[in-house]
Amino acid sequence: MRDENFCNSNCPFTRAIGTIGNKWKPIIINVMGTRTIRFGQLDAIIPNISRKVLTEQLKELEEDGLLERIAYKELPPRVDYKLSEKGLAFLPILEAIKKWQGKFEKIETVNSN
Amino acid sequence: MRDENFCNSNCPFTRAIGTIGNKWKPIIINVMGTRTIRFGQLDAIIPNISRKVLTEQLKELEEDGLLERIAYKELPPRVDYKLSEKGLAFLPILEAIKKWQGKFEKIETVNSN
DNA sequence: TATTCTGGTTACTATTGGGTAACTACTAAT
DNA sequence: ATTAGTAGTTACCCAATAGTAACCAGAATA
Structure with missing residues (x-):
């Protein structure tokens, strides 16, 4: 869940971390x-x-304007998710994290599964 | 604390999130x-x-090679912390997050404290 | 003698996060 | 009549996270 103190901080950076600084949200955004x-x-x-947990995280991401939820009135239900402009703008940051990780994690990858 | 499943994932991106994807670490790195x-x-x-919590996070950041801990044999104790090359390389990512937040959070800031 | 200073550690407790399993709605197919 | 299929929700429970307060060493200062 979101950290209320962080989201209500007077510091914009802290608010940003309150929004996307947990383990699942970057993963979800990256997969989308x-x-x-x-x-x-x-x-x-x-x-x-x-x-x-997926439901919770998606709901928060929608509330924070990172993605759009499109529910079709069908049965069985169908719901599409896609990143908003704000969410899409976050993708380059995730790419930068991947590059950063790749640069400093050269070793291993040999016996990983 | 670190998420063991994430850190042992076969996906480098997931491992990266396992390392820095919590609320305190980006804050600490940014302040440093x-x-x-x-x-x-x-x-x-x-x-x-x-x-x-600060002690725990600093210890993990050191173990993950993001910062260096320099303890002087003095009394009262003195311990310096500074980012390693890997930690410093993460700063531009935090700057990108700030820009991203600024771009999509234009409104408000009027009555915040 | 008592207090201050620093960077922690420890024990205890409260809060939260997150997992599992069961359940729902409604239609279409078997 | 029963089952499958989708996107959840709900109740329950356990483990992990984080907060609080007390404590430590050992020298310097009052």
């Missing part, structure tokens, strides 16, 4: 990328996330 | 910046962090 994706797909692709 | 800073200063500057 530029595509439109359904709830069930996210649940299947992201390892070890429960539907409960 | 390019300077050398003492434990007590960090404790005083970072709002609402307890010494216990």
Whole structure:
């Protein structure tokens, strides 16, 4: 969940960390990328996330304007998610994190599975 | 604390999030910046962090190679912290987050305190 | 002699995060 | 009549996180 103190901070950077500074949100944003994706797909692709937590995180990301939720009035239900302009603008930051990680984590990767 | 599953993931991005994807670490790295800073200063500057948690986070950041801890054999004790090359390389990412936040959070800031 | 200074550590406790399993709605297919 | 399928929600529970307060060393200062 979001940290209320962080989100209400007078410091913009702290507020930003309150918004995206947890373990699941960067993962979710990264998996979504530029595509439109359904709830069930996210649940299947992201390892070890429960539907409960996925629901919570998606709801917060929507509230914070990072993604859009499009629910079709069908049965069985269908819900699409896609990143908003703000969410898309966050993707380059995730790419920078990947580069950073790659640069300083040269060793290993040999016996990883 | 670090998430073991994330840190042992086969996905480098997930490992990166396991390393820096929590609320305190980006804050600490940002406060440190390019300077050398003492434990007590960090404790005083970072709002609402307890010494216990600060100690834990600093220890993990050191283990993950993001910062260096320099303890002087003095009394009363003196310990300096400063970012390593890896930690310094993370600063531009934090700057990008600030820009991103600034771009999409234009409104308000009027009655905030 | 008592206090201050620094960078912690420890024990205890409260709060939160997150996992599991069961359940829902409604239609279509078997 | 039953089952499958989707996107959740709900209740329950356990483990992890973080906060608080007390304590430590050992020299310097009052």
